[in-house]
Amino acid sequence: MLDTVDHPDDRKIADTDVENFDAEPVNSKANQSLYVARKKIHPKRAEGFYRKLKWWIMLVTLGIYYVTPWLRWDRGPGTPDQAVLIDMANRRFYFLFIEIWPHEFFYVAGLLVMAGIGLFLVTSILGRAWCGYTCPQTVWVDLFLVVERFFEGDRNARIKLDAAPWNADKVTKRTAKHAVWLLIGIATGGAWIFYFADAPTLAIDLFTLQAPPIAYITVAILTATTYVFGGLMREQVCTYMCPWPRIQAAMLDEHSLTVTYNAWRGEPRSLHMKRQRREGVPVGDCVDCNACVAVCPMGIDIRDGQQMECITCALCIDACDNVMDKLGLEKGLIAYSTLEDYTHNMQIAGAYGTIEELTSAQGYPRVEPQKVRGPTGRLIDAVKLTGWHSILRPRTFIYALIFGSIGLALLTVLALRDTLDVNILHDRNPLFVTLSDGSTRNGYEIKILNKRGETRLFWVETEGLPGAQLTVASSGNKPKASLLVEVDADSIRGVKVFVAVPPGQLEDERSEFVFRITAMRGAEATLTGTQFVAPQQALK
Amino acid sequence: MSDQNKDIDEETGVETTGHEWDGIKELDNPMPRWWLWTFYATCVFALGYVIYYPAIPLLEGSTMGISGKTNRSELQIEMAAADASRRDRVAMLAEQDIEEIAKNQDLVRFAVAGGASLYKVNCSQCHGSGAQGGPGYPNLNDDDWLWGGDLEAIYTTIAHGVRNDEDDDARFSQMPAFGADGILDRPQINAVTEYVLNMSGQEHDATLAEEGAVIFAENCTACHQENGKGNRDLGAPNLTDAISLYGNTRTTIRAQIQQPKHGAMPPWIDRLREANVKQLAIYVHSLGGGEEAPAD
Numbered sequence: 001m002l003d004t005v006d007h008p009d010d011r012k013i014a015d016t017d018v019e020n021f022d023a024e025p026v027n028s029k030a031n032q033s034l035y036v037a038r039k040k041i042h043p044k045r046a047e048g049f050y051r052k053l054k055w056w057i058m059l060v061t062l063g064i065y066y067v068t069p070w071l072r073w074d075r076g077p078g079t080p081d082q083a084v085l086i087d088m089a090n091r092r093f094y095f096l097f098i099e100i101w102p103h104e105f106f107y108v109a110g111l112l113v114m115a116g117i118g119l120f121l122v123t124s125i126l127g128r129a130w131c132g133y134t135c136p137q138t139v140w141v142d143l144f145l146v147v148e149r150f151f152e153g154d155r156n157a158r159i160k161l162d163a164a165p166w167n168a169d170k171v172t173k174r175t176a177k178h179a180v181w182l183l184i185g186i187a188t189g190g191a192w193i194f195y196f197a198d199a200p201t202l203a204i205d206l207f208t209l210q211a212p213p214i215a216y217i218t219v220a221i222l223t224a225t226t227y228v229f230g231g232l233m234r235e236q237v238c239t240y241m242c243p244w245p246r247i248q249a250a251m252l253d254e255h256s257l258t259v260t261y262n263a264w265r266g267e268p269r270s271l272h273m274k275r276q277r278r279e280g281v282p283v284g285d286c287v288d289c290n291a292c293v294a295v296c297p298m299g300i301d302i303r304d305g306q307q308m309e310c311i312t313c314a315l316c317i318d319a320c321d322n323v324m325d326k327l328g329l330e331k332g333l334i335a336y337s338t339l340e341d342y343t344h345n346m347q348i349a350g351a352y353g354t355i356e357e358l359t360s361a362q363g364y365p366r367v368e369p370q371k372v373r374g375p376t377g378r379l380i381d382a383v384k385l386t387g388w389h390s391i392l393r394p395r396t397f398i399y400a401l402i403f404g405s406i407g408l409a410l411l412t413v414l415a416l417r418d419t420l421d422v423n424i425l426h427d428r429n430p431l432f433v434t435l436s437d438g439s440t441r442n443g444y445e446i447k448i449l450n451k452r453g454e455t456r457l458f459w460v461e462t463e464g465l466p467g468a469q470l471t472v473a474s475s476g477n478k479p480k481a482s483l484l485v486e487v488d489a490d491s492i493r494g495v496k497v498f499v500a501v502p503p504g505q506l507e508d509e510r511s512e513f514v515f516r517i518t519a520m521r522g523a524e525a526t527l528t529g530t531q532f533v534a535p536q537q538a539l540k
Numbered sequence: 541m542s543d544q545n546k547d548i549d550e551e552t553g554v555e556t557t558g559h560e561w562d563g564i565k566e567l568d569n570p571m572p573r574w575w576l577w578t579f580y581a582t583c584v585f586a587l588g589y590v591i592y593y594p595a596i597p598l599l600e601g602s603t604m605g606i607s608g609k610t611n612r613s614e615l616q617i618e619m620a621a622a623d624a625s626r627r628d629r630v631a632m633l634a635e636q637d638i639e640e641i642a643k644n645q646d647l648v649r650f651a652v653a654g655g656a657s658l659y660k661v662n663c664s665q666c667h668g669s670g671a672q673g674g675p676g677y678p679n680l681n682d683d684d685w686l687w688g689g690d691l692e693a694i695y696t697t698i699a700h701g702v703r704n705d706e707d708d709d710a711r712f713s714q715m716p717a718f719g720a721d722g723i724l725d726r727p728q729i730n731a732v733t734e735y736v737l738n739m740s741g742q743e744h745d746a747t748l749a750e751e752g753a754v755i756f757a758e759n760c761t762a763c764h765q766e767n768g769k770g771n772r773d774l775g776a777p778n779l780t781d782a783i784s785l786y787g788n789t790r791t792t793i794r795a796q797i798q799q800p801k802h803g804a805m806p807p808w809i810d811r812l813r814e815a816n817v818k819q820l821a822i823y824v825h826s827l828g829g830g831e832e833a834p835a836d
Binding site for chain 2: 428429434438443473476498
């Protein structure tokens with residue numbers, strides 16, 4: 001029975017009106033060799049739902065990247081009005097209404113942890129959705145491909161151009177393509193630096209050659225990486241440079257959605273599907289047209305099963321769905337599916353062997369496609385088509401829970417955080433000084449962080465230290481029970497404060513007490529505990 | 541090796557090195573190209589480095605390279621730049637009157653920062669790293685001053701020192717050895733001790749102190765004043781406060797009357813520059829006990 005199925009190399013005659021592509025999956029396992037130079041991939045333009053979705057995601061992600069630094073956010077005088085700004089020079093990070101100081105960097109750490117858990121969550125549900133849709137490498141390669149197609153045409157035209165001798169036409173096309181690529185690269189690097197300085201000012205400085213050298217260096221480096229990664233290296237970045245595909249492979253389980261060639265209805269593939277079916281030879285739905293290979297930006301054949309190279313961009317789904325439409329068959333020969341459903345259906349189709357064997361690139365799975373179709377020719381009910389149910393399982397709940405908890409914790413801390421922060425350092429050398437009237441003096445370095453956009457006055461007082469008198473070091477002022485300290489808007493002020501306690505007031509050589517720092521307006525206050533040290537003879 | 545002897549690995553078609561370990565053979569694959577080019581690049585870099593920088597050690601010194609740049613010469617350039625950046629303020633410190641300097645906040649910060657490091661190098665050996673002093677070495681943090689605690693007085697003390705032969709302007713005074721030289725006898729010394737304890741508000745024998753008051757009035761008031769508050773012109777300490785250079789107990793006070801110890805300090809104006817001494821004075825003044833200049 002199986003002998004009647006054509007050999008895959010025999011592509012001369014097909015009895016369907018589906019276009020056949022002479023496309024080779026250059027990165028498939030069978031074609032991989034470590035000592036052979038890379039073969040260029042010429043992905044064909046795909047049409048369909050996923051391609052459209054990817055255009056939108058590309059528009060949104062690139063939009064966010066290029067537009068964000070130009071958004072303004074009024075924070076009052078003396079503070080930058082850029083909505084998102086990483087101010088390295090002044091050590092501040094601004095995000096809309098949030099201003100993060102260096103010691104609050106744990107917010108960023110928290111966000112990174114959330115991003116990590118988020119990737120786990122997305123991966124366990126949608127597989128490598130990050131790679132296929134939102135990874136900058138994928139998005140920029142897509143953009144670069146748009147440019148390439150605009151100047152050089154689609155797959156066949158590009159292959160022809162590659163093979164053509166260098167003439168005026170080729171030179172023009174190539175020059176134009178690389179020039180636009182470089183411009184995109186410059187725009188990419190250019191947008192990046194705007195996150196680190198006031199965008200309008202920096203833009204003017206940049207064009208009038210007034211910007212600091214580091215700005216130009218950054219733009220140059222990012223231009224080079226964008227151009228090289230997006231234009232020249234492309235799929236090699238994903239396959240050889242990026243660790244994520246290998247980590248993600250470990251994150252997937254049998255319930256994760258992956259782009260799957262449904263071999264249980266596709267095999268045995270046949271170029272002469274119509275004739276063979278007419279003759280009663282049970283062949284699958286795959287007409288071996290190679291459309292899926294032609295559109296693949298990674299240069300693989302999805303029909304070889306799950307592969308490390310596959311970024312699940314789903315373009316082969318679009319390509320195959322169009323073919324299935326022409327043939328009058330159900331869409332979804334290539335579809336998002338879980339390994340569990342796939343295995344289930346494979347068993348219905350009478351496949352034998354382990355999961356590994358069924359999904360490996362070693363030969364084609366042997367199935368009996370007539371078993372999945374009823375007498376009407378439709379797929380039988382026992383066939384499981386993957387739906388939303390795959391999302392709901394303990395693993396995703398736990399990831400979502402961790403993700404949500406960290407987010408909630410960060411939000412709570414953010415909502416409750418002070419705009420006043422105080423650090424106090426007790427002088428250690430000397431620990432105490434005896435004054436001529438017998439009182440004991442301790443020194444404290446008090447750092448007041450005023451995180452408001454306005455200059456504020458703060459009262460500095462002690463609590464729990466009887467008879468304590470405060471004075472700012474070398475101010476020449478008379479000691480008082482409380483001090484008034486002015487701190488500029490959005491800055492730190494350090495003051496050296498001397499605290500003197502008259503003899504006979506304290507009971508222990510070390511007395512715990514607190515500094516109460518209160519904002520003069522708004523009554524925001526912090527209590528900071530510290531110690532007062534006195535010699536034996538000054539005690540009660 | 542002739543072609544016939546080449547051992548070609550069947551699996552890969554690559555020649556082997558001929559080495560074999562338990563049947564495992566090493567393939568003689570060429571170096572990865574990126575590795576090779578990186579290696580060549582480092583060679584070119586090394587060649588350039590040897591020509592440009594001092595590199596090859598000779599019997600004495602080394603080749604100087606066309607740049608002539610060494611770490612030492614770079615350090616000298618950096619030091620010169622640092623000196624140049626300080627030059628203006630150092631000059632101001634040297635020229636201006638110390639009270640005038642104290643009015644310039646920027647200059648005071650500069651002086652305190654420099655003074656702190658000068659202190660660590662030159663003064664901490666006696667006065668302690670925290671300027672906390674010790675028996676015989678005054679604590680510079682407190683508000684008790686033997687020779688005066690305003691900027692001018694501190695400057696003079698540091699510049700000329702105390703009880704030294706090197707500087708004619710050195711602070712000088714000497715308390716007689718009342719016991720050792722037989723000016724007072726032991727009961728008299730005991731009585732004065734009780735009186736001094738009384739003055740600084742400590743436990744004492746009231747009868748003896750009363751007796752001591754008379755002896756004090758006769759022998760000690762010339763320097764320590766009638767009220768015992770001392771005389772800064774003479775470096776005579778205030779006996780009524782809680783601070784004593786040699787200790788505030790009965791034993792130490794008695795010993796000091798019997799045969800007084802006298803501290804000495806070298807003049808620093810000969811050892812440091814004018815600006816440095818002012819920096820030190822401003823630093824010491826900033827430690828917590830500095831006084832305002834006396835109104836003229």
